[in-house]
Amino acid sequence: MSDERFADVGRGIQLCYVEHGDPAGAPLVLIMGLGQQLVAWPEGFVEMLVQRGYRVVTFDNRDAGRSTHAGYRPPSLAQILTGRIPADAYHLGDLARDTTGLLDALELPSAHLAGVSMGGMIAQTVAAHFPSRVRTLTSIMSTTGARFVGRPRLSTWRLMGGAPPRTRDEAMDRAVRIFRHIGSRGFPFDEPGVRARAAAAWDRDPSAAGVGRQLAAIFASGDRTRELRQIRVPTLVVHGDRDPMVHPSGGRVTQRAIAGARLVVIPGLGHDCPAGVWPTLADLIAGHAREEAGDVAA
Template sequence: MSIASHHEQFAELSNGTTLCYSEHGDKNDPAVILIAGLGLQMVYWPASFIQALTTAGFRVICYDNRDAGRSSRSNTPHPSTLQQLLGKAPKECYGLEHMADDTALLLTRLDIGQAHVVGMSMGGMIAQTLSYRHPEKVASLTSIFSTTGNRRVGQPAASTLWRLARAKSPNTHLEAIDNYCEMMNHIGDKNAPHALLHWQQYAKLAWQRNGSRSDTRALQRQIGAIMRSGDRTQALAKIKAPALIIHGDVDHMVHPSGGEATARAIGHARHIVIEGMRHQIDSALSHRLAQHILDHIQTGASDAA
């Protein structure tokens, strides 16, 4: 499993946010935009996954969310540890709505009227929010191992929460690699081809792209965005775009009940549970996931016709 090569560019949005992004494939092809999860960067998406989509005739856009990678940092407050435990975000923090607006503005900046939107984990939440907040921008929605914001579903396993609670901010790239590999060894699939090597490569590159620092407050602000937006179940019912919900049955980060609840809330969504899939997109899964997405896009286009 290899890290994709990106030609990094920057888009200054009208709301003052600057996003780092890259494009793959022919600019004349229909667009697919990939939205990464909590604290993750656009370099997370495997090269094989991106290639499967471009080979099928799609223009793929990857980008760093605000407060991640090489995109701009917010100056809004971050939730304290106590606020995170209580689930109460500071009033001044941004929400998933603002991150969805970032995505819509990026599409406008790139002169893309409508895109097929794919998000994983927190990125799935952003993709869902984009779909009901800016429906004109969304040709189809794919939400991968994500949830609705209802705290009764999609919660991490107790073993995951324990690891998150004891995690310490890294001071060096070696500590960052160790931290990431330790967590992925728990929530990911260590038996996937070259999994450990890929984790190490990603963590090292992410550290470098993050300015060789941990930037814990940026991560906490993203957590605050999830907390502020809360339960989006009722809003999800407004989604009209063709929707595909994908989840694994062995997910220790976002319990499979999160995917089930998302599909129920949207109503017309197709729900696929992949046996043995954990909270990881790897080379072994890339072509399978891409094929599900391509079938979904084709089915949605056929239904629209």
């Protein structure tokens, strides 16, 4: 992408980011989930947020896309699930500090944060430890790390444990298989869009090693319920009722852990962002930001 830029966020980490919309708009930072890149945000959805008056920032988390990748060997799924995580592995707190480092680089004292899945966990962690940097928090299809809630189906684990793609075509085919499985049952499946975003991601970064390291970061952070109870920023929790990746119980426990949080369950939504949900989700994020922070949308 021609408008991609890089920010030094400290501790030897550079993040690749893109800004969308009017620089004078209220800043809204979108944080992507496990193994996903900034190109995973559908352009039409981002444009809806821009139209609502926001300066939208998307970025690659470390170990994804064109941001800094760690050098250590990723643990296997079996090692992660049995707690055998390398001592030098990073955790969600490191990813949260990457996010605040990006705010520093962009000279943003604070911003609205909206994160999906692992991105929701990162946004939660920023709100817990750096509350002055967060105007509002929107946690989407995410969870607290508590055991026995918000966990993937066994069939989802089997898909995640499959061999990584070796070619661009394999990457597109794998993305279609995964998103047909974890995607929304109540909205049309956009196979061309899934293929296009998977192809763009492959062209930017074909490595799959970062997925294992990011997943280890989630498990290394453990149950964060007590941490989430510290959050005092205005919080909206959004979840689908048909999510095979993060069971809807994850949204419920997140809402219960954060004082004053509001939970919205979207019927038919799985673990994706289909075009049919874009207006609803954009209205929820922008409406929450306006109501709690007094933003004036265009």
